[in-house]
Amino acid sequence: MSSSTTNLIALATGVLMALGASFEVNAQSQPLSAQESDPKVMGWMQGFPPPPDKMITQPDSVYFSFPRLRWSVCHLREFLPTEEISRGLGAPVPLGYVSPADFADMRQQIDSLTFMPIDGTAEMTWEESLHANYTDGMLIMHKGEVVYERYFGCLEEDGKHAIMSMTKSITGLLGEILVAEGVLDDTLLVRDVIPEIGDSAFATATVREVMDMTTGVQYSENYSDPNADIWVYSRAASPLPKPEGYDGPDGYWEYLQQVKPEGEHGDAFHYKTINSDMLGWMISRVTGKAVTDLASERLWRRMGAEQDAYQTVDGKGVPFAGGGVTAGLRDLGRLGQLMLNGGEINGTRLFPAEVVEAIAAGGDPSKFAGFPTIPNGSYTSQWWVFHNEHGAYAARGVHGQTIYVDPTAEMVLVRLASFPRAQNGFIDPTSLPAYQAVAEFLMSRD
Amino acid sequence: MSSSTTNLIALATGVLMALGASFEVNAQSQPLSAQESDPKVMGWMQGFPPPPDKMITQPDSVYFSFPRLRWSVCHLREFLPTEEISRGLGAPVPLGYVSPADFADMRQQIDSLTFMPIDGTAEMTWEESLHANYTDGMLIMHKGEVVYERYFGCLEEDGKHAIMSMTKSITGLLGEILVAEGVLDDTLLVRDVIPEIGDSAFATATVREVMDMTTGVQYSENYSDPNADIWVYSRAASPLPKPEGYDGPDGYWEYLQQVKPEGEHGDAFHYKTINSDMLGWMISRVTGKAVTDLASERLWRRMGAEQDAYQTVDGKGVPFAGGGVTAGLRDLGRLGQLMLNGGEINGTRLFPAEVVEAIAAGGDPSKFAGFPTIPNGSYTSQWWVFHNEHGAYAARGVHGQTIYVDPTAEMVLVRLASFPRAQNGFIDPTSLPAYQAVAEFLMSRD
Structure with missing residues (x-):
């Protein structure tokens, strides 16, 4: 090449x-x-x-x-x-804030919180962790009110930031809503939902295995191998006209039709983005809507969002369900609050509480391995579940993106970041204990 | 090629x-x-x-x-x-509407208005003209209230539509505002504002000649000639990496640096899009802002807009000041109302009244020729001025886009369209007399 x-x-x-x-x-x-x-x-x-x-x-x-x-x-x-x-045309519903005096006080207290990084040798302050993690935006809500909000780098309150693989969690939330509503049957095989999936390895996986990324599908990310799946996928996903003579798959969905098997469906969690695209396709098939339009109808238009979000597309206009969304910090806070509140926001129920219960309960931890900073975790419906004492779960994206929901502390924390390295394993040591520290601080004030 | x-x-x-x-x-x-x-x-x-x-x-x-x-x-x-x-984060200011009963009545009366098309042989109804013109959206405001609003084709009230060369009029309005504020001196030569314009034919034109498109610059649109300027311009403007070996201009602004002369500055109006890009560059130079950001700060954030708009860019992130904007129908109505009201909207003055006065007064009709459907017109600050009895002026874009302001009838009319042919000369015969007819109808009810 x-x-x-x-x-x-x-x-x-x-x-x-x-x-x-x-x-x-x-x-x-x-x-x-x-x-x-x-x-x-x-x-x-x-x-x-x-x-x-x-x-x-x-x-x-x-x-x-x-x-x-x-x-x-x-x-x-x-x-x-x-x-x-689209957020629609109505007035946004402003987030609630603690009083300006309390906000200033909380800022000072949270910034000076200390914690021990994972495998660390010296304590770090919260504020130091913001810089260590190349934070662009940090929003913390407690009991529905914003107690902390700071912007750095390229981000401002009226700006937007790539949320990377947190996109998967929006796709997964939409999928879980459809499951709860009986529109998407998660016990079906993929081929029952998308007959033209053909001989793809996805054909015989269940919808649930796709949602939980326990499919047995081949997807190599060896960047030094020009024939690695990642390159075939990237060529398929490009929105540009294909080069002359190109005979590979065109678009996310054609890519999915030629995925080969690797291992057995249901055996183990493997973090492979193509599952999210597969889920996105099934969502569009059963609803007759693009995931962008569905996210607008079910979430952005109804949660009082203050900004439109957007999503990158392939050459056929299919949104990148595994990583394409860009959104505003406070709107992601609204999304987290919607999760914390079991599907309600601003006094309106957007989806059944069982949707959040299913996500918060997590997947099977015995199938989850390979993430040293999340030793007891699981992954379900495209959300990461920590199985910690607080019952926390999160949307996560490379370079440090997170929506972290702590039901015990009644805390929603959103971080947008641009950490130099593209593995959250490098960021978690100075992040996850920091979130726990602020959660405990907030609980201590209750 | x-x-x-x-x-x-x-x-x-x-x-x-x-x-x-x-x-x-x-x-x-x-x-x-x-x-x-x-x-x-x-x-x-x-x-x-x-x-x-x-x-x-x-x-x-x-x-x-x-x-x-x-x-x-x-x-x-x-x-x-x-x-x-960006429209910012606040609540939109809803447009005023006549009562639902009056709205229904107006719809019926306007739809059945008849008029004689230019050079026509038979009268046509207003409603027939909507279809003849492949209308996607039509909004009519009278004395600040919406009296007529219909959507067709791809457009809905919460959608957006390409406004094509109406973009120029936004660029021109921003330019005229800066002139009124003394930030942009329209008597300067381009080279005094942009020294690196170098030996370009633009160097010795005045800012005003650029704004009014009376520059003497070469810009051929002979699509069958692979060396025509339009192709060089398109290659420069593409946001993609240039092909290997490409040594032409990269981006709108590098294109402008190599424009050759044709005729004399100030002699005549020539509708050439590169003037709008030249104006956009000068606006960004004197304000330190992209035209998108300036349009947001000066217009969209302050006029109660209900949707963000957007603008296409070249490979260096420079917005296409001559044609790149997409916006919502009602927000374009707000823009027209802002013009009709001499720079005020929702009780707030956004710019001095002299801005609108300068545009509405028009350019020198003696320099204007070649537009049979606008026989007595002129073009100034990137707006079309009809010099008719009502003092009407308009933003216009190919395939039928218009914001038509009739100060005498206190009417603002916005049409978004997708007429098959790319010359408004084919659309004007069934449009301009229709606008006059509805203006007279509105005045008859006063």
Whole structure:
């Protein structure tokens, strides 16, 4: 594959970067700190035109490499075709806030909280953790009110940020809602829902196995192998016209039709994004709606959202159900609050409480392995469940995105970030104990 | 130029289609009627996935050809990188409406109004004209209240539609505001504002000549000539990485730096889109803001807009100031009302009244020729001025877009459309007399 072909293929798909494994900084070198790599400090895209060395352009191997990604996470639509997730035309429902005096007090107290990082040797303050994690936005709600809200880097309160694989959790939530409503039968086989899935390995998986990512499907992400599945997937997902002579799959859904088996369905959790695309397809088939339109109808239009969100698409207009969403921090807070409240927000029930109960209960931890920072976890309906004392669960996306729901502390925490490395395993040690510390702090004030 | 290169270049620029001359239906054939070509009737993009013959994909020579364009005018962001024109986070200010009874009555009366088309032989009803013009949305406001509002084709009240060259009028309005505020001196030469314009023919034009499109600049749109300026422009404007070996201009602004002279500055009006891009650049230089951000700050955030708008961009993130905006029908009504009210809306002054006065006064009609349906017109600050008895002026875009302001009738009319042919000269005969008829009808009720 020539480099120009690679560029063409990588360009504008949003897939590689959402999967997050391709454009890492060298793990051996010490990257610029959060403060040093702040996009305003770096001067990216300032000036009309910006100086050539401050310009951020295609392809994604450029625009989504650190430190440029610290700017690009807030600007994906400027590189990629997208579909809107409309909030509708009504007035937003403002989030509740504690009083300004309490807000200032909470800011001071939370910033100075200390905790011991996982496998750490020295305590760290909450505020230090924000920088250690290259945080772009942090929102904490307690009992339905915002107690903490800060913006950094490229993000402002009226801006939006790529949520990467947290997209999966929106897809999964929609799927779980449809299951609860009897529209999607999670005991069916995929081929019963999508007959044209054909001989794909997905054909004989159950809907539930797809939702929980316990399918036995081949999906290699060996970036050094030009025939690795990740490359076939990226070529399929590109919204550009295929190169002359291209005879591979065109679009997410054609890709899914040719997936090969690997292992047995139901045996174990394997984090493979193509499950989310498979779920997205089934959702669209049973509802007759794109996942963007469904997310708008079921969530964004009804939860008092203050901004539209958007989602990247393939060359056939199919939204990237595994990683394509960009949204505002407070709207993600609304989504978390909706989960915490068991499907209700602003006095309105949007979906049955059993939807949240099913997600919060988690999947089978015995099938879950390989995530050292989540030793007792599970994954169900595209949500991560910690099975900790607080019953916490989360949406998670590479480079540090999370919606973390702690039902015991009645806390919703949303972090948007642009951590240099694309594995949350590097971020969790200074994040998960910090969330626990703030949860305990909030409970101590009750 | 190979066909694949052409595809690559034409792809995703939005330029060719915004200029509107490339993908016309055969003028000799009778295209499908508005009803026959309704996207819902055609079945475009219905199903998950749609049948192959109902799929609309890249490149723009496909997705923006009639009848597909009737779907695509509402879906440009799904093909192109874009920047948001944010409405902000507050509550929209709903438009005023006449009472439901009056609204129903007005609908009936306006639909049955008759008028004689320009050079016509038989009268036509208003409602017939809507179909003759492939109308997607029609909004009429009288004395600040909506008296008529209908949606067709791909457009719904919460949807958005490409406004094509009406984008120029937003750019021009922003320019005129900056002139009124003393931020942009329209007597300066372009080279005084943008020194790096270099030896471009634009260098010695005044800002005012750029705003009024009376510059003497070469810009050929002979689509059959592969070396025509339009192709160089399209290649420059494409947001994709340039093909290997490409050594032409990259982006709108590099294109402007190499424009050659043709005729004398100030002699005559020539409708050439590159003037709008030149104006956009100067606006960004003197304000330090992208035209998207400025349109947000000065217009969308302050006029009570109910939807964000968006604008396509080149490969360096520069918004297409000559044609890239997509917006909602009612927000364009707010923009028209802002013009009618001399810069005020919802009790707030957004810009000095002299801005509207300058636009409404028009340019020099003696420099204006070549538009048979606008025999006594002029063009100033990127607005079309009719110099008719009502003092009407308009933003206009190919395929039938208009914001038509009639100060005498206190009427604002917005039409969004997807007329098969890309010249408003074909649409004006059944539009301009219809607007006059409805204006007179409204005045007769005062």
